[in-house]
Amino acid sequence: MTTPPAIHFTGKVQFGGKPLFGPVDITCPAGQWTSILGPSGVGKTTLLRLLLGLETGAQHDGKISASDGEPLAGRIAYMAQSDLLFPWLSLLENVVTGARLRSETPDLDRAHEVIAQVGLAGHEHKKPRALSGGMRQRAALARTLMENRPIVMLDEPLSALDACTRAEMQELLDHALCGKTVIMVTHDPAEACRLSNQIIVMSRGGAELWADTASSDLLMTHMRGLAA
Numbered sequence: 001m002t003t004p005p006a007i008h009f010t011g012k013v014q015f016g017g018k019p020l021f022g023p024v025d026i027t028c029p030a031g032q033w034t035s036i037l038g039p040s041g042v043g044k045t046t047l048l049r050l051l052l053g054l055e056t057g058a059q060h061d062g063k064i065s066a067s068d069g070e071p072l073a074g075r076i077a078y079m080a081q082s083d084l085l086f087p088w089l090s091l092l093e094n095v096v097t098g099a100r101l102r103s104e105t106p107d108l109d110r111a112h113e114v115i116a117q118v119g120l121a122g123h124e125h126k127k128p129r130a131l132s133g134g135m136r137q138r139a140a141l142a143r144t145l146m147e148n149r150p151i152v153m154l155d156e157p158l159s160a161l162d163a164c165t166r167a168e169m170q171e172l173l174d175h176a177l178c179g180k181t182v183i184m185v186t187h188d189p190a191e192a193c194r195l196s197n198q199i200i201v202m203s204r205g206g207a208e209l210w211a212d213t214a215s216s217d218l219l220m221t222h223m224r225g226l227a228a
């Protein structure tokens with residue numbers, strides 16, 4: 001894996017001339033974990049999709065850049081809110097989907113290693129329907145790790161999980177993504193505080209950096225104030 005860069009996003013975003021958010025000036029430090037919080041509909045997913053270079057239909061008047069001056073394209077692994085597993089493929093085949101789509105020969109040894117890393121050894125040949133919700137999220141994480149990219153973007157990756165599985169997955173993510181530049185959208189201040197080096201709170205007007213990752217209660221109070 002190449003050295004992870006910092007990511008810089010500036011400017012404002014509109015849909016059909018109607019402002020969504022901004023102007024903002026956001027830096028996600030290299031090799032660190034940034035969480036993005038904010039009220040529903042403020043534009044968190046749109047921001048992530050713009051960073052990913054995906055079609056959004058939005059007009060972005062600003063800049064997206066990496067600290068090493070290289071394009072972001074091809075350097076990001078993405079884990080969405082839903083697991084996006086192909087139901088007709090086994091867990092193993094789902095984990096190597098990226099390589100198959102690029103017409104590459106998948107590294108099956110590494111796939112088995114990554115599957116073991118997320119605690120799913122022995123389930124390689126099961127179809128997604130035979131896995132629990134937590135196991136499917138682990139499978140989605142295995143597929144994300146298999147890509148071994150320096151930047152990882154997570155859009156509410158654990159929102160569908162029960163509290164216990166969620167805590168387990170947070171630990172796993174923390175360990176597995178250590179050293180990468182990570183950007184995670186979440187609605188959970190405690191999750192953001194637990195995992196992040198920095199927290200960005202988005203509102204219609206812009207985005208502010210929340211420096212105190214030690215207190216999720218204070219962050220929650222602050223966000224209630226923004227929403228009021």
Ligand SMILES: Nc1ncnc2c1ncn2[C@@H]1O[C@H](COP(=O)(O)OP(=O)(O)OP(=O)(O)O)[C@@H](O)[C@H]1O
Binds near residue numbers: 015039043046
């Ligand atoms: N293609 C589009 N055209 C017009 N409006 C759009 C389009 N895509 C998204 N929106 C609107 O932009 C707003 C922001 O959407 P987005 O999904 O980025 O918000 P979010 O902060 O991630 O919300 P949530 O927390 O509920 O997931 C929403 O009001 C949505 O309806």
